[in-house]
Amino acid sequence: MPRLLVVIFFLLLASGTYAQIDSLQQLRDSTKLNLDTAAVQDSVKKETRKERKEREKAEKERAKYYYKDILKDSTRLAIEHVSRVAWRRSAIAPGWGQITNGGRWVWVKLPIIYGGFITAYFVFDYWNYYYQMFAKEAAYRIDNSGGTNNVDLERMSTEGIIRQKDNFRRNRDMTILVTAVWWAGNVIEAYTDSMLRNRYNIGDDLGLKISPTFMPTQTMAYKPNLTNYFTPGVKLTFTIK
Incomplete structure (x- = not known):
């Protein structure tokens, strides 16, 4: 019986020692792997800001001549160039892109485009005139604790004048927003007309x-x-x- 206990003791001691050796071996292997990975990462040169900008510039330049890794032909490049010129000119000066595209309808489009801008100017001037008038009256009444600076507004209360001032200011600002949208519509029309005119047959002879x-x-x-x-x-x- 004592011999059996001694044998069991030595077996347990041997198994524990083997487990410790195995864990040490795994730790040594993982440490070596981490060191190798760090060495590989250190050996790779990091991309500088200048190199990144040059790489992005080259990718953008490549995108001009490729579409989903398909090389564009000279006809498509010419059409895209003409369309870019048209919308950029309309963005600089309304109607310039329409003149670039040409066509018999250009002399109809130009009056519509500039008629919209002229209308927007007069509408803006109208709202801004009354906004300034009510704003001056409201400021005068607040600074002087009453009184009237404009005899045409003497019957209105201060709260009503402030409310009207805010309304005229909102309408004036809305006119600016509508004018910006009108300008953007002019650019979109020039680009769309150029694309349709050069890619598809939309001539006068429609059959x-x-x-x-x-x-x-x-x-x-x-x-x-x-x-x-x-x-x-x-x-x-x-x-x-």
């Missing part, structure tokens, strides 16, 4: 033919006469190219 004709019309079912009658009309014929 439309108009000719008078007679359309057969049957009588109602409750009438005894079932013969066909003809009604004059106009026939439109479109030819898709």
